[in-house]
Amino acid sequence: MQVETPTILRKIVARKFEEINERKLHTSYADLEAAAADANIHNPSRGFAKSLRNKIHNGDAGVIAEIKKASPSKGVLRELFVPADIAKSYEKGGAACLSVLTDRDFFQGHEDYLVEARAACQLPVIRKDFIVDEYQVLEARSIGADCILLIAACLSGEKLRELDLMARDLGMDVLVEVHNRPELELALEYSSTELLGINNRDLHTFELSLEHTFELMGDIPSDRLIVTESGIHTKDDVSIMREKDIHAFLVGEAFMRAQEPGEKLAELFQA
Numbered sequence: 001m002q003v004e005t006p007t008i009l010r011k012i013v014a015r016k017f018e019e020i021n022e023r024k025l026h027t028s029y030a031d032l033e034a035a036a037a038d039a040n041i042h043n044p045s046r047g048f049a050k051s052l053r054n055k056i057h058n059g060d061a062g063v064i065a066e067i068k069k070a071s072p073s074k075g076v077l078r079e080l081f082v083p084a085d086i087a088k089s090y091e092k093g094g095a096a097c098l099s100v101l102t103d104r105d106f107f108q109g110h111e112d113y114l115v116e117a118r119a120a121c122q123l124p125v126i127r128k129d130f131i132v133d134e135y136q137v138l139e140a141r142s143i144g145a146d147c148i149l150l151i152a153a154c155l156s157g158e159k160l161r162e163l164d165l166m167a168r169d170l171g172m173d174v175l176v177e178v179h180n181r182p183e184l185e186l187a188l189e190y191s192s193t194e195l196l197g198i199n200n201r202d203l204h205t206f207e208l209s210l211e212h213t214f215e216l217m218g219d220i221p222s223d224r225l226i227v228t229e230s231g232i233h234t235k236d237d238v239s240i241m242r243e244k245d246i247h248a249f250l251v252g253e254a255f256m257r258a259q260e261p262g263e264k265l266a267e268l269f270q271a
């Protein structure tokens with residue numbers, strides 16, 4: 001079963017396949033396998049899901065704080081952009097985990113940003129990119145990623161299963177992202193990952209509504225940890241979610257626009 005792919009996403013994914021082919025000319029799959037194995041010795045996974053769960057067990061929100069310079073819908077979000085400083089600020093502000101955009105062409109991200117951010121703190125990090133090929137999964141572990149994002153809207157069921165199992169074999173956690181019911185069905189059928197993200201933003205129209213989380217959450221088995229993604233800007237947004245028993249959040253823009261991202265995190269998420 002293949003869920004229909006929206007157009008902006010189709011454009012990004014088409015470019016992604018080109019990019020992967022370019023990279024394969026530069027670094028072979030075998031070299032990347034060796035680099036990932038090496039990372040598992042020198043830079044083992046920090047336990048992404050575990051860190052989220054720990055915060056939630058303590059009664060806090062589990063916040064995945066995003067490091068994102070720009071996005072296709074909003075343009076540049078932050079001019080002064082030093083990933084290591086942002087990472088430290090987030091850690092101080094109480095983040096459970098970091099999310100680092102590594103896509104270059106649409107989000108002005110870079111793999112180096114993930115490496116720099118992770119080296120500057122103790123937090124586990126998710127590689128936020130459009131992952132459609134095994135090559136990118138190896139690449140993620142080789143740069144130190146503790147988790148990868150898999151977006152149901154750009155994967156077939158079989159591909160989702162393959163990439164999910166491969167990531168977990170490499171010691172990473174997997175966050176599977178869905179936006180609507182067909183994608184949720186695909187995610188539940190083809191992946192048993194604990195972390196299920198509901199993106200409140202439609203990657204086709206950029207339309208954003210927190211209602212997406214409430215509409216889909218009822219169909220998610222209780223052994224999964226739901227992460228509400230995108231469009232969280234106010235303390236009210238946070239309390240509405242927590243009242244409905246959603247305790248894990250992925251937040252980017254609201255923090256990126258603040259002078260001190262970690263202070264903004266503490267302000268939004270303090271009880």
Ligand SMILES: O=P(O)(O)OC[C@@H](O)[C@@H](O)c1c[nH]c2ccccc12
Binds near residue numbers: 151199230252
């Ligand atoms: O900046 P926001 O609205 O707080 O959203 C963060 C995050 O959810 C968003 O960046 C995101 C969610 N899924 C994605 C997939 C690809 C790129 C980006 C994303």
